[in-house]
Amino acid sequence: MNTRLFRIFLFLSLLISGFGNSYGQDNSVLKINKADLLQGGRGFQRLLGDVEMEHQSSLIFCDSAYFYREENRARLFGNVRIQDVEDPITTTSSYAEYDGNTKLAKLRRNVVFTNQETTLYTDYLDYNRETNIATYFNDGRVVDSTNVLTSERGVYEVNLERITFRKDVVLVNPDYTMKTGNLVYLTVPKTSETKGLTNIISKEGYTLDAQKGSFYDTQLKQFRFYDGIVETEESRVKAMELFYDEGEAYYEGKEDVRVLNKERQVEVFGDNGKYWEDRKYSLVYGNALVRKYFETDTLFMTADTLISHDSEADTAKYLLAFRSIKLTKTDLAGIADSLVYNYSDSSIQLFQDPVMWNQKSQISADSMVFFIANEELDRVYMKDKAFAIMTDTLLNHNQMKGRTMTGYFKEGQIETLDIDGNGESLYFALEADTLTQGVNRILSANIKLTFQDGAIRKANFGIRPDGQFTPVQKIDEKVSRLEGFQWRIDEKPNREMVDAWRKPVEIDPEAENLFNEPDVKLEMPTEEQIREKLGNPGLKPVKKTLVPTKGQLDF
Template structure:
């Protein structure tokens, strides 16, 4: 249809004045370009290669509905929004842009691009004034290191901070993390979580926290709260656990526990450090050791524990210092310090050690115990050795000397051998019910054989010096060898161990987000939406618009 020159000038002038007036305020949407313009009275439909502008924001799309009265536009098809003053760009299939609030509502195939960090979703509200993007119904963030997904999220661009909520998953080449609340800083690439957090490494190691965590994804540094790190060779747990993966270093505070899976040894304490490569750990503060055997468990309490166990080291040991308490079904003891050799399962006690076995008590300056096939087989003692054994009438049979070798069968003593300055005192019984008297003997060597903890045979060297004291002549002094002490009140028990440190066992059924099936979230298709509306009696009608005849070119449009 042709227009006369006056008509063309009048329409073109009106459009020019309208655009100029709305562009003067600086906060209104402007139309820069479109292939065609339809509509009037505050509503315009822009078709083909639409270009709009709002302050420093440029908008491109295939078509748009522009509502001048409310300063809002609905954008359709290949929507692209960018700002000339920052690096953020967005793409979507559909969007609504409010020029008054600078709020962009982006829908379907949304890509929020901030240079190195990209956000993908189908539902995104972007407040350009505050520079905050919020998504819901699932989103994915990708940068050079990590991929993060969640049900909901908020990207605070100025702070380079993204908050993820509900079904959060972080994936990188080394780890997969699951949680329900995570704050990610895009510049240092750190992730901080709250509540239950579970990780699995590419090697299959697990890192779990019940009360949140911090993860530096570039420097491979972790901090867990009520956390456990479980690898093929060890398990480390603490209320606050620091793990530097590149150094293989752990540091724990409060209720620390380190479990060596190969040795079946678990160490507890208030604070601890562990070097994975060296197999070296240091734990102190009401420290405790549990050494697991097939039929039994050894408990060791101390102030400080040091463990060294690595294949390249010839010496593999556990050292314990101060206030030693040792409890096993066939062995109980106390001392100031202890050394346990992993290679040959020997235990050495130093500085005033005392050991109780069944009905016997042995003291010496130092002791070495040999454990074979998980049972106590032999004990070797040096200097000031003193052995006390009770009989069926609770009499104290005694031996002393410079050195002692003790031999055990099924955890019970069956032979004692004293070497050097030997002395013995044992009660002669009649039928295990009546005391006849006391045998006291001096001999360079003494050997006693036992059965069921009772002396059955005594053997001395060539020239022993002995005497028998009838029961009616026995006095307190004659019934004790010099240095005798019965220290049963010092004997530790399991109650003593648990008073020293109460161990809370790890719950094998603790909730783990990797045990839950992954839910697939899928957006309904247009056909499914249409059917759902029809079921509810809703059938939207398409608006019927009468096209306006194009009478001139838009500003900046070539004829």
């Protein structure tokens, strides 16, 4: 057959086949538009060269195809391309099978699925044009203008612009890398939602982890973590529900909030909290707790509300606490209505009926400030209605009061006490620290007392002190008490009280993290590779000889 006759024959064949495919049938019939060569076969037609087929709103291109007319399906080979003329969706692959009845396209090897700015790469894709859902398995990669997402399996719901990634999910964009087991990504608003364990590392090296999933807006750069932790070089923030705005460097936590300042070694806990990273300013409220770490000791403090500020200026580095203040340390305890802790000089100011205990002493005043040096109480200053009580070796209560007091401590115990203004002192005279002789009561404008083990060893008084000694047999409650005396040891806080207020659950340093798992996967060699290796010298298979055991018979 000459060339001209062949072209006429091919044209008529296509025309007849096209007419037969469309006449008297609905538009679900798969049609042949063109091909360089058409060959008949058993139950199918073979199309060769520049093949173009059509099904509803889709055009199908490939190098060659098997067309099963009665079954309304085709097998497509080489440079396969399925293009939707109504929607901006194009799919390419090396091989595909297309069913015109179910509108299901099965694409294999080098599959590229494109929908506007979103492109999916995989080797195994099933695309249902009826539901407009593409499903991939055995690894896939989705790329848009902002992100690259990979996973072992995935479902792309085109109408909803939603992609669900499952198993070994990795999301990479210019600002961070995320790993999780299940992720739902909306391509239009560019938001992602994860289920279960989620781990993130930012480009600066910060980590963001969630045990119960997360939500992230990739354009607004806002995270929401559930049972989450955000850790930077300077801080660590944790909460059962944690919101983080990367642009504003702002955190907000709900339920079991904790904020750690690594430089200051101060950790704050509470029911709810807010933290501004740039300002280093935090607000925590609801059964709040402070844990200040020292090298050999830890200071605990409870409050209803806590405000922490750690700016660049030393004078602006402080911690404020309001209502229900209780603090305890190995050698220190105190209560107050409000408190200010200055980081610059390690001073703690207590307001509104503060009381502080230190081993054998109790001090109180309208307000007081004490200083910690080398992790121990160094000195204390008390203003207005200052009152100090020290117990001696016989548990007697030595008492001092005045307008202001300054106490100095050594190795955790009070060593000297200076009283200025309306000073009064009442102390028990002892014989060999084993027998009470009487009570000394002295009034003086200024008094300086020196102590040893809670007992007064030396007293210096101002001009014209007024003193009185009462022998032990005449001591009664009135004689043994200064006005305003209150021994409030029952109110002294301890660790049990702190734990009853809030007992932090420690963070597990060995918690599962997907970034700790190796990225390299070992793949089994193919049979061809095994045969090639076995064909090399020295790698021949060893033929085993079966030796029949006793009782076996050869046939």
